[in-house]
Amino acid sequence: EADIYQTPRYLVIGTGKKITLECSQTMGHDKMYWYQQDPGMELHLIHYSYGVNSTEKGDLSSESTVSRIRTEHFPLTLESARPSHTSQYLCASSDGYEQYFGPGTRLTVT
Amino acid sequence: SQQGEEDPQALSIQEGENATMNCSYKTSINNLQWYRQNSGRGLVHLILIRSNEREKHSGRLRVTLDTSKKSSSLLITASRAADTASYFCATDDPSYSGGSNYKLTFGKGTLLTVNP
Numbered sequence: 729e730a731d732i733y734q735t736p737r738y739l740v741i742g743t744g745k746k747i748t749l750e751c752s753q754t755m756g757h758d759k760m761y762w763y764q765q766d767p768g769m770e771l772h773l774i775h776y777s778y779g780v781n782s783t784e785k786g787d788l789s790s791e792s793t794v795s796r797i798r799t800e801h802f803p804l805t806l807e808s809a810r811p812s813h814t815s816q817y818l819c820a821s822s823d824g825y826e827q828y829f830g831p832g833t834r835l836t837v838t
Numbered sequence: 839s840q841q842g843e844e845d846p847q848a849l850s851i852q853e854g855e856n857a858t859m860n861c862s863y864k865t866s867i868n869n870l871q872w873y874r875q876n877s878g879r880g881l882v883h884l885i886l887i888r889s890n891e892r893e894k895h896s897g898r899l900r901v902t903l904d905t906s907k908k909s910s911s912l913l914i915t916a917s918r919a920a921d922t923a924s925y926f927c928a929t930d931d932p933s934y935s936g937g938s939n940y941k942l943t944f945g946k947g948t949l950l951t952v953n954p
């Protein structure tokens with residue numbers, strides 16, 4: 729089991745709310761990633777970071793933002809949730825080629 | 839896009855049978871990886887094969903890579919009910935030159951169901 733954690737695991741929230749999805753890893757990995765995945769579909773990279781104070785947007789346009797103030801912590805924030813944000817969000821970390829994934833947060837915006 | 843495409847989209851077999859999944863990609867790669875995802879969970883890395891390798895084994899897994907056809911296959915031998923999951927191939931950015939900027943692009947996956 730990889731030492732990467734995501735909270736909450738499930739979140740149901742109303743439109744317009746601000747939410748933060750937490751991701752932490754205890755492996756000291758420099759590289760961290762956020763993916764969005766709809767059921768039965770591929771993963772889309774929405775944000776990544778190569779170290780503290782380094783963040784980049786991924787291949788899929790997203791209205792979310794991220795920060796990387798500490799190596800172990802890579803939170804994702806949605807300022808105003810919308811039903812189109814309903815999806816599963818997966819966090820991963822890496823110190824090489826292999827990526828280690830957290831269990832995911834399933835977000836439903838009503 | 840560097841996206842891999844898995845084939846078939848879904849595969850249902852009996853326990854003990856072999857399962858073969860294929861992945862095709864569009865441009866050159868440095869390496870290709872296979873991941874497994876159990877329903878509603880995160881992905882777990884299975885195996886990595888480099889562009890200069892043709893075949894690799896890990897337990898009941900056998901991966902092949904044909905860079906001339908831009909394709910890879912994952913074979914699971916003597917399948918078990920616990921192998922039921924989605925399997926994804928992931929390719930890297932061909933412009934990656936060994937620095938820290940490493941990204942993967944995942945395919946749509948093959949859903950494997952192993953019936954007891």
